[in-house]
Amino acid sequence: MSRSPLDAKVSSNLIFILPGLLIYGSLVFGPIIAALVLSLTSWNGISAPDWIGFGNYISLIADEVFFKSLKNNAILMIFYCAVPVCLGVALAALVWNLKQKEQLALRTLLFLPYIMPTAVLGIIWHWLYNPAFGPFNQALKLVGLGDYALPWLGDFTFVLPAVGIVASWYFFGFCMVLFLSGMQRIDPSLFEAAKVDGARGIRTFFFITLPLLLPEIRIALLLTIIASIKSFDLIFTMTRGGPANATLVPNIYMYQLGFQLNRYGYAAAVAIVGAILIFVVNYAVHRLVRPNHAGDAS
Amino acid sequence: MSQSSGLNTTAWPMRIILWLFALMTVIPFGLLILTSLKSRPDLLQGAFVLPEYPHFENYVSAWIDGHFNVYFQNSVFVVVPVVTISIALGTLTGFGFAFLSFPFKRTLFVMMTIGMMVPTEAFIIPLYYEMRYTGLINTYAALILPQIAMSIPFATIFMASAMRQLPQEILEAAVLDGARRSYILRRVILPLMVPAMSTLALFLFIWTWNEFLIPLILVNDDSFRTLPIGMLFFQGRYTVNTPVLTAGAVIVIAPLILAYLIFQRKFISGLTSGATK
Amino acid sequence: MFRRLISCSASPAVRRSAVLAGAAIIGFSLSGMVRAETLTVWDDHDSESRAAVMAELNGRFKEAHPDITLDHTIRDFADLNMTLKLAVSSGDGPDVTKVNQGAGAMGLMVKEHLLVPVDDFIAEYGWDKNQSESLLARDRWSDKGEFGVGPTYGISSLAEIVGLYYNEKVLADAGVELPLKSFEDLKAAADKIKEAGKTPFMIGTAKGHLTLHMLAGITQAHIDASDRKALDDLVYGHGGTFDTPGNVESAKIVQDWAQDGYFFNGYQGISGDDAVQLFVSGEGAFLISGTWYFGDMKANPDIHFMPIPGPKGVEHPLSVGGVDLAWAITSIAKEDGTKALAGEYINYMVSEDAAVTWAKAGYLPASSVPADADIEVTPLLSEGIKIWKSLNENNAIGHYPDWASPTMLKTFDDNTPLLLAGQETPQELIDKLDADYQAYMKSK
Structure with a gap:
């Protein structure tokens, strides 16, 4: 790397980066390392922690509740990732053909949930789903579907999809906008060429648009998968992991173990596993979803 | 140039589907606002029935009795310093990572990216105890300092990549003129960074305004709660008074919607392009 | 102070170094921590009508102490349980708080020295004159972790009975005759209402503990006051088992009701508070919960309250209940001045004046209300008072x-x-409860 003309001696360079690094190191990176160490101990928050090595991680392997939370998280991924990405791609393809003004209006509306606090969205949807007072079941009854007016957030079969759909609702507009911006990048002459070749709408979409959108799809997958592993606010405000752990995810489990049952070491281990999962997913998505011209680019 | 030129316009059924989705997105917010203007007897008439006249007193109840005035004030007190200080620090560190050399630069950069990926939940327990030992639980500092720290990696990387795109000649010319670095940063680079900084500000505003876990864990005193967390505890108390609850929700999201409508293009382009970085 | 912070960031922010701004925040927060004579109080009075009573009482306490600041936070039961111990152990929580009795909250907090005994205040203010020994025993924990003996760590201002709310009109419409004299009568009435196509039981299980109240209420209604020792021993940690025929039987009854459609359709998705609101609006014939809903229930004059009836042959059936969460002083109130103020606060909360205020709002105070007090007792409250007296006389709480x-x-x-969903048998539920209990007994 060529030296910047602005570079000077290290001691005076450090003045620029030290304030930021210090506050970051002491309040984020330090605690991350501390969590790693803590996960190797048994600690009730009061007496001195006992060093137990990988004991917590070994216990996790046998912990049914933890596996339940992982399973729930895997199911939630369908709603966090698959639904919004598929829907986003389809809607983007449709919106793409609209006139500028209508396109802008739809983008503005569909993007709206993404800027909201998920905690508050959880509270709002909690009310929408209320079987006695909530609008959702009232609407079902109005259109004659009263038999399907279920106690969504209390029903063991439907509670996970009910929570998941909120996540889909939150993400699909964002995905669509992301894909639209990707389509803007695509060279219009490609479409023209396809047209000359006589390719029709759907074929153009699958053979030209979709492959060229791979970078955006990769980003959307990454973001939504990570969001699903991080999920806490939405579930905390909607169900707190209930009923009977039917919507428990690792982060909620971490919260219960730590701040309610004072098993801080074990809770830290749960949190670390979640963080590791994020790194694994990140790596996997980077490896698996590669733009097909990745070979010639850089 | 219209990008849709040459392609056939979408058929009506498709447009109806699109607008149905748009409707689906907006209806919850519409119902929210509608319900926030009802009385409790109105509510029993059904969720989709209009009230006889709007009951704005629900907002007064939420604002005063529900302490949303306190929560709102706290949210502002937290967002303003977090956004300004994070941008200032991010600019400085970003400048460092973009132009300066120092030991362990690569390692430090990796440390930063780790901080961007690891969820707050992973280190909230040590952070909580750190705040406890320093006596900062139930202070604005407990809300502000960690959120600055959490914003620094993104702010740094964002600013560094923006600065690297500056034309090299401008910087060289400035150095040749004999200007000091702090002067160049302030007078040459910063003015060019205003668009990037405003996008960054938008990000940090949304993240900080919406933050849930930090105030949930690090403060327990009602007088320090921010809006989302105030909303949570308010829900516990007012589950049966839906109009006031929904009025509270509107108070939380109104500033976001307002900002969104004003800076709409910047929001969409910023949040999506920010995501691609 | 904030003006300084904001002006600092709004003035050409770049000119001042960011470090300075950071220092300003820390300085600000530290200065914010020094409080002059502030009493921090947490309570669990989260319903609107109970919150209104507390606002009135707090207002009068402040009038009497114009020089102090009352920092009052309301938390619902779940959030209080979740945060109280954490907050007090962090050294920054309430001076005075409501705390749930029993091993989960008060017991653990005493063990970690987070609560201060109030025996001196009991002697000073004579609280024991208004409340019976058996009620105060519920706030006692010994240094060895024994429940029911040792220093007293709190005192309650409200009495609680978990009983049967019934809607007279709904019952009459279904042709059910009152009074219900036995548990068999209650079951038959439920069947009759179900046949009439109405909802026998209003209940909401998404939040709150109405299932717990129903289960415990039914079990204990089958225990005669003369046979209460096993239950006392179990709860006070002397040992015993949850695996009793009575527990299994009541779990079975409740499960059957849930499975056979005796509960409000959609009960899994609504909270206990929602259920109460629906009940007040006339939905459902019965609701099993506590007297703390009196203030809400009085809005519907058809609603009455009675103990859950025992089966034939049980002369004095037990009613779940006792007192509401206790007022306690935490280890945060270190200084003598704060502690004295905390004592004074609690003294006001259990005073005659407070009792009258609660009764006026329709709630059941733990200490008796003077006969000459100028209050219009709601029918519901007078039923409650009568039951409370007879339960106390029969030692049936x-x-x-x-x-x-x-x-x-x-x-x-x-x-x-x-x-309730039928995914666990009554025996499996009881086994889980017993496993929990035995593990705790072993760990003691």
């Missing part, structure tokens, strides 16, 4: 079973939805 171990409430919450 039962226990909340979740007091038995620190994790019992969570074990109930995690398993009762499975019972």
